[in-house]
Amino acid sequence: MLIREASESDLEEFVPLFRSIVEAGETYAYPEGLSEEEIRGLWFERPPGRTTVAVDEAGALLGSAKMGPNRPGRGSHVGTASFMVGADARGRGVGRALAEDMITWHRAQGYDGIQFNAVVETNTTAVRLWQELGFTVLATVPRAFDSRAHGRVGLHVMYLPLDGEDPT
Structure with missing residues (x-):
């Protein structure tokens, strides 16, 4: 696996992955039915952000990560990131490789920390990975995500x- x-040219292969994850309704609150241009605008970061693919x-594209400042201006010293891994690539270390690359990048860019604003609590694989990489759950906003399978979580x-x- 290569992370780059x-x-x-990755957009065409990424769009179906993005749509399948959003339509599954378990991890992202993006609206369904977005155009290719809307997906590009949401996922393909411009500097000071960065988007990678595995x-x-x-x-063949296995997954992608986007990263950069969590907030502009006075909040720009804290980073954030989002990840999508294709269904066929799950369980193969793609998410971990993307995450480790993202943490390395944030350190190299001089960020003080990385904040995830909205990790769905029923996405236990992701929660476990983030905790293994040193992330702490600071708070949980109750019933803030409408999971297709679990209802409001x-x-x-x-x-x-x-x-x-x-x-x-």
Whole structure:
């Protein structure tokens, strides 16, 4: 597997992955039925952000991550990120590889920490991965996500300090 910067040529292969994850209704609150241009605008970051893709040996897209400042201006010292891994690539370490690359990038860019604003509490695979990588659940907003399978469930706010500070 190779993780590299996303390019315009990745959009065509990414769009069906994005749509399938959004339509599954378990991890993202993006609206369904977005156009290719709307998906590009939501996922393909411009500097100071970054979008990456994970591809296999044949060059097939396995997943993607987008990252950058969580907030502009006075909040720009804290980063954030989002991840999508295709159904066929799950359980193969793609999410972990994208996450480790994202953490390395945030450190290299001088961010003080990484904040995830909305990790669906029933997405236990992702929650476990983030905790293994050092993220802490700071709070859970109850019933903030309408899961297709579980109904209204909580959204975790998670944080990883990169400056040695205790997040609690």
